[in-house]
Amino acid sequence: QSALTQPASVSGSPGQSITISCTGTSSDVGVYNYVSWYQQHPGKAPKLMIYDVSNRPSGVSNRFSGCKSGNTASLTISGLQPEDEGDYYCSSYTSSSTRVFGTGTKVTVL
Amino acid sequence: QVQLVESGGGVVQPGRFLRLSCAASGFTFSSYAMHWVRQAPGKGLEWVAVISYDGSNKYYADSVKGRFTISRDNSKKTLYLEMSSLRGEDTAVYYCAREDYGEHHFDYWGQGTLVTVSS
Numbered sequence: 477q478s479a480l481t482q483p484a485s486v487s488g489s490p491g492q493s494i495t496i497s498c499t500g501t502s503s504d505v506g507v508y509n510y511v512s513w514y515q516q517h518p519g520k521a522p523k524l525m526i527y528d529v530s531n532r533p534s535g536v537s538n539r540f541s542g543c544k545s546g547n548t549a550s551l552t553i554s555g556l557q558p559e560d561e562g563d564y565y566c567s568s569y570t571s572s573s574t575r576v577f578g579t580g581t582k583v584t585v586l
Numbered sequence: 587q588v589q590l591v592e593s594g595g596g597v598v599q600p601g602r603f604l605r606l607s608c609a610a611s612g613f614t615f616s617s618y619a620m621h622w623v624r625q626a627p628g629k630g631l632e633w634v635a636v637i638s639y640d641g642s643n644k645y646y647a648d649s650v651k652g653r654f655t656i657s658r659d660n661s662k663k664t665l666y667l668e669m670s671s672l673r674g675e676d677t678a679v680y681y682c683a684r685e686d687y688g689e690h691h692f693d694y695w696g697q698g699t700l701v702t703v704s705s
Contacts, residue, residue, distance in 0.1 A: 508690070510690035510691070520697075521697055522623075522631065522695055524691060524692060527689070527690075533693065567691070567692070572645070574645050577631040577632060
């Protein structure tokens with residue numbers, strides 16, 4: 477049950493686009509389309525941003541999008557805004573019926 | 587509205603026992619799988635355990651298997667996490683989270699309860 481691999485930090489200027497990668501294995505990301513992404517602000521609970529690789533829950537901005545290729549999923553934030561700053565985590569269902577989170581990425585808006 | 591409220595956290599000595607609760611409201615609790623997720627201070631999220639909507643299936647992270655037990659009381663709309671043989675590395679904020687039937691993501695989270703394992 478090793479954590480999925482994410483870059484420690486990603487930054488961008490307002491209005492730019494950034495992409496966060498999430499690399500797993502053939503026992504999780506690579507075999508299931510059950511990758512989700514969560515945003516977390518300091519001291520707050522995580523918030524669901526993307527589920528099933530590319531679906532957005534109601535109320536989440538369409539500036540957030542997701543995709544997957546092989547063992548790697550990605551989250552793209554377009555038109556970066558100051559309120560997008562925070563920590564982002566991917567998560568996947570696994571072949572053991574468990575769940576696994578990514579290592580987390582700190583997004584900074586310059 | 588959906589609400590998940592954790593309780594039971596606090597300071598506990600290594601090797602001791604603690605039980606966390608998660609009170610649910612605003613939805614049909616018995617129709618949802620429920621999870622515990624934890625976050626050590628300054629660290630990332632770690633999935634802990636899941637229980638199916640009816641309590642018939644339970645799965646655990648390797649780091650807690652054999653020490654933690656997840657359970658639920660659908661009549662009380664409450665999720666539990668019994669933690670025994672606690673270690674320093676179990677120090678974390680513990681969140682409960684909801685997962686809809688047939689889905690594989692956490693759509694609602696509680697605000698968390700802090701567990702500190704220290705002598």
